[in-house]
Amino acid sequence: MISDDLQSIFDSDDSGLLDAPEKTVKLTSSDRLERSFLEIVSFYREHGRIPRSDTREIAERKLGARLDGILANDEKIAALAHLDEFGLLVVPEPPRSIDELLENDDLDLLDDTSGLLDTSDLPSRAPRSEPDAIAQRVKSADFAAFEPLFKQKHAELAAGVSKLIDFPGEKYVKEGAFFVLAGVMAFVAEVREPAEEGGAKERLRCIFENGTESSMYRRSLATRLYEARRKNEGSYAVINAELDGILDDDQHTGYIYVLKSLSDDPQISSIEDLYKIGFTTGSVEKRIEHAADQPTYLMAPVEVVVWFPPNRGGFPRRLPVR
Incomplete structure (x- = not known):
């Protein structure tokens, strides 16, 4: 109980100096x-x-x-x-079409007074012909000439002589190259010159192991290989197993050849496995044209056993006897 003297002190506090401060409410x-x-x-x-x-x-x-x-x-x-008394939190619906956007242009911000957007006088554009629509696969008339190449390449893969690598890019699509597209092996039999197509694009003759062929563009084949790789459908390049990758920077400088002498001299013909290995920057045919008159060929005609680099499909060529 507060004494009268203490109560009189509180009562005389006209300035509120003795009032207890109000407790601050904590904000959430x-x-x-x-x-x-x-x-x-x-x-x-x-x-x-x-x-x-x-x-x-x-x-x-x-x-x-x-x-x-x-x-x-x-x-x-x-x-x-x-x-939100003024609708500040109402997000307007986006226009469902260009026409609706133009109709709602109350400030005429999109009004074309200069005529720049008027395309009525422009010539109509011819429909673009897509390469995929043109280069449909058709039955290959001479597939019998290519079928051994696919059998040989499959044999090389089984023996480990060749291997599959992920498709490395468009610049590796070259004549003589093998690829696997969505599980089907393809062989680039020919890369035609751009001038033959009337433009900068190069069209291929691409043979498939299922007996079909296509004249697709180089870029079209690369695009399909990329797409198949992205979808994990099987997209590979077939290369020599001894290589880490396709050597794009290699330059063809000449030919290595292996010859067998057809001499009737007993001292020469009696030697088994007698071969001559040589190199020429020109054609092998030209190099051995006069073999019977040259000491380097033992003054006798020769048989070309094999010569490199190989022709299309990875097989070395053989030449007639000279």
């Missing part, structure tokens, strides 16, 4: 969110527009950035809906 995250949005509402009430986040006015820019953050969060929009 919801309270802070609402207060921050009400500042945006006050700005709109005062200026008649929403605050911009790209202005140089720091105070307005802060409010604009705050509003952008709220509009990007559905939970915040739902929590502040009861305070």
Whole structure:
């Protein structure tokens, strides 16, 4: 019980010096969110527009950035809906078509007074012919000439002489190359010159092991190989097993040949496995043209056993006896 003297002191405190301070109410995250949005509402009430986040006015820019953050969060929009007296949190529906966009251009921002968008006088464009529509696979009339190449390549793969690598790129699509496209082996039998097609694109003659062929563009084949690799459908290049990859920078400089003498001299003909290995930068045919008159060929005609680099399909060529 407070004594009369102490009570008289409290009663005489006209300035409120002895009043106990009120306890501060702790703000919640919801309270802070609402207060921050009400500042945006006050700005709109005062200026008649929403605050911009790209202005140089720091105070307005802060409010604009705050509003952008709220509009990007559905939970915040739902929590502040009861305070949105000006519809600041209503996100407009995007136009469903170009025509609808132009119809809603109330400020004529898209009005073309210069006629730049008028295409009525432009010539009509011819429909583009897609290579895939032109280069359909057809039955190969001379597939019998290529079938041994596929059998040989499969035998090399089984023996480990050749191997499969991931398709390395369009620049490796060359004449004589083997690929596997979606599980089917393909052989580039010919790369035609661009001039024959009347343009810069090179068209291939591509033989498939199922007896069909296609005259697709080089880029079309590369695109299909890339697509098959992306879908894990089987897309590979077939190369020599001793190589780490296709050697694109190698340059063809000549031919290595193996010859067997057809001399009737007993001292020569009695020697088994007697061969001559040589190299020429020209053609092998030209090099051995006069073999019977040259000491290097033992003054006798020769038989060409084999010569490299190989012809299409990976097989060395054989030449008639000279």
